[in-house]
Amino acid sequence: MSQKDEFFKYITDGYSPKGDAIIMGAAMLDGETLTNAHVKIPLKTMNRHGLIAGATGTGKTKTLQIIAEQLSQQGVPTLLMDIKGDLSGIAAESPGHEKIDERHEKIGLYFKKRKSPVEIMTISEQDGIKMRATVSEFGPVLLSRILDVTETQAGIISVVFKYCDDNKLPLLDLDDLKKVLQYATGAGKEEFQKEYGRISTSSTGAILRKLIELEQQGAQRFFGERSFDVKDLVRKDRDGNGYVNVIRLTDIQDRPKLFSTFMLSLLAEIYSTFPEQGDSDKPELILFIDEAHLIFDNASKALLSQIESIVKLIRSKGIGLYFVTQNPTDIPEGVLSQLGLKIQHALRAFTAKDRKAIKLTAQNYPETDYYNTAEILTSLGIGEALISALDEKGRPSPLAATLLRAPESRMDVLSDRELSDLIADSELTDKYNEEIDRESAEEILQKKIEEANEEEIKEKAAKEKAKARKSSTSRTSTRQNPILKVLTSASFIRGVMGILGKALK
Template sequence: MNKKEEFIELINKSYNFKKDSFILGAAKLGDEVLTDTFVRLPLKTFNRHGLIAGATGTGKTKTLQIMAEQLSANGVPSLVMDIKGDLSGIAVPGNMHPKIIERHDKIGLPYIPSGSPVEFLTLSDEKGARLRATVSEFGPILFSKILGLNDTQAGIIAVVFKYCDDNDIPLVDLKDIKKVLQYLSNDGKEEFVETYGTMSSVSLGTILRKIVELEQQGAEIFFGEPSFDVNDLLRVDSEGQGIVSVLRLTDLQDRPKLFSTFMLQMLAEIYSIFPEEGDLDKPKLVIFIDEAHLVFEEASDALLDQIEV
């Protein structure tokens, strides 16, 4: 058995999975594409974290797109964060092109152009369904993390949330929480102190400044109604294909606070709503972040801590 035959045997043996999998491409030996020698990915592996690494132009985004398409075809929905606008084309069939056909012939797969079922989402004024959440839904702990408050300031936020709950005061957006804080530091101070205790005016001022900073980074457009439901990310279409939810982030590279705010809320919702199910044969949802370094370089410490957990 020569080197090529040994390599083909190794690939076929290594990528022969008992459970469901999909073809990512064909193996190469040197510069030669080995026809019908497929590299497969088992659906079960998508229960884990993963990294697609490579130099510029080596096909990282295209690999991500193929994964999302194949997962969709296997009934697995995904959330794809599109920082550069490169992934929108997943919604429509590709064009027939001699080079694409030639490439597929080398791989050993027929080229059948097809689109995936897609819903476009946005956090800003980009086209798509707007994702929003209320301040109340964040809760005092998560809201304090977003603002980067210390323990004393976070304690004040917790008491303020309790005051609003006790008095049926809705906290929909940042304007609401600012108005409550301003009221409690002035006209409502005496009423508040009688039931909930004193609050440092210095700490209140710091919290208000932190909220203004959040507004200046554009995060105020995320707070409001109607709130997004993470269960909407789990949908499949009438043909059993997973919906690919493409979150358009092309205008958020200079607004890391907005992205961090959304991610913290979404992860908190996923952890609290979705049950712990162990190592499933295929995931219920896969999250892809294209060009992740662009959105995580300026991400908040709270978000990085949450993802590490």
């Protein structure tokens, strides 16, 4: 048997799932594409998380698009973080191209033009279905980790949440939280000290500064009502295709704090909402986090620990997380070790540091007799990638250099008109884009402070009135008739007594 035949058997045996699968493309050896040596990812292992990495311009986004549209066809909804703004085209059919036909002929796959059902969402000023969460839903622990506060400050945040729960104060947005913090060391100082202990103004001041920093990144638009129900992420259309939910994030690339705040809030909500699923034939929901380094850059140890915990636990809910970034080293080792599927596009070795990074990257993949992994990483073309997956028993599949199929949907963005029409036609738009500003902690406490001030003013006025009345009475009692004053004076009495004395003699 020739090396080519051995390799064909090696690939087809390693990538022959018994159930449904995602077909990525065909394996390559020595620059030759082996038609029908298809690299397939078992659908049931897609909740084991994954990584899509590679240098800029090597095709990461299109790989994400390929997986998302195939998942949709299998009835699995997805959530895509569209930071670069180039994923909306999945809502339209591919126009086709002769080069696409040539590629698919090499791979041995028929190319069909298809679009997926898409929802366009946003957490910022951009048009789309608004995704929000209340501060109360976010919770004191997660909020403390996002703000990177001290242990003492985290305790104060927990006390604030407890106070709001005890007093039925809706904690909806950041203004509510700021108002309660100000109240705790201002008008409500005695109330807080009596019920929850003394709260330092320096600590609340530090927390307020952290909240202002978060506000400056646009978090005010994210916190509030109506809260987004994560169950709306797992909808299917009439034909049973899973919805591709695209979150437009092009305007928050320079606001990593907002991005990580949103991501952790979303993952925490999904984890607490979705039931345990265990091993099933297909996942419940797959999330693709593009430009994943934005989450991990400058993240505190507490925050990284929280992310790592969620990645480990959320798989049991049938949720898969896929991180898209330039280099695997962008992902912390604790998270990287949890990723079952790895799709590695080309890396570029321009410097000594780059070459060192490539050697480290090569060590993340299974050893193989067919490739020099470090060498092939720099020679892959656009739309080619090294793939290592898990089989249905959770074992690593053979490493395969793969010529990837083309997306069946448009590889370009929708026009502004197409986006507007898509958003307007969504049944979720009316549900989540209605502006709601009901009475919450800020308004209730402000009213309480104003009532207390009015009562204080009334009490002060009453005291002034009583004091004035007392002063008036005192003046009246001492203001005697001049004649009476003379008659009762000591000198007059002594004179009268003297006269009477002489008369008696």
